[in-house]
């Protein structure tokens with residue numbers, strides 16, 4: 316048996332139960348990892364609350380961002396004891412999308428800890444061997460767990476979809492969120508000029524420390540008006556959206572002619588209108604983006620391992636306090652990643 320945190324029904328954070336469950340059983344090609352740290356994502360909250368069109372087999376163990384040690388493998392040449400972080404995306408490896416390197420478009424694409432793959436809110440987790448990424452000694456488990464999902468998501472949005480380059484102006488919404496802190500760093504690394512929003516002065520200071528050139532207080536200032544003022548009425552080339560209804564019209568209005576908007580989420584609601592006249596006359600492009608590819612995560616990890624990208628840790632909780640950790644994420648008080656230590 317192993318300790319885990321599961322929910323048996325959908326609801327608030329109080330449905331999370333700290334309890335013993337059987338250890339995962341390995342199938343050929345799979346690896347058992349002793350979880351040392353597991354970072355939280357908004358995905359954990361959505362699945363716990365329940366989504367009308369996404370059935371989650373219950374009881375369920377959440378947790379998509381995992382770091383730990385290999386303890387057993389039904390696969391050749393996997394050294395037991397190896398320190399690793401896990402690719403959160405699981406795909407078939409055989410379809411045209413997978414073989415073209417676009418594994419996040421695989422019809423069988425799954426995310427660890429989402430639906431059919433029990434996740435890292437537990438002492439042990441199993442994954443396909445191709446999901447292991449060895450980590451160097453200088454990277455601790457908490458940092459490693461905080462990296463994969465948000466950085467691969469932000470990388471896919473900025474580098475692959477929007478093709479951000481030196482000289483671009485980029486607006487990143489919600490700098491304190493997981494995607495926000497990752498997107499600021501990746502855009503800065505690309506040589507872009509970064510504008511970031513947040514809901515407190517403290518968060519705005521921290522966004523600047525990460526590389527934001529100008530910051531906007533989204534409770535006190537109108538995002539689009541500020542962007543127009545800061546860019547001499549031009550607007551930005553790229554907007555990184557994941558807030559949804561609360562910011563969508565302002566995000567569209569912040570775009571320069573030829574601008575690209577990339578969205579990977581809608582934490583405040585999924586309804587977003589669009590003025591078609593603005594779309595064609597300003598020649599805008601809108602991209603939907605979901606996770607990222609294994610190849611992109613490996614590329615991003617090079618910069619992580621050399622210290623050029625650093626996941627920001629908000630705070631850690633012991634596994635038994637997963638409910639308190641999720642409440643902190645729900646209240647949006649955090650700057651950076653909230654991580655469970657196991």
Ligand SMILES: [Zn+2]
Pocket residue numbers: 406407408409410411412413414418421422423
């Ligand atoms: Zn596939």
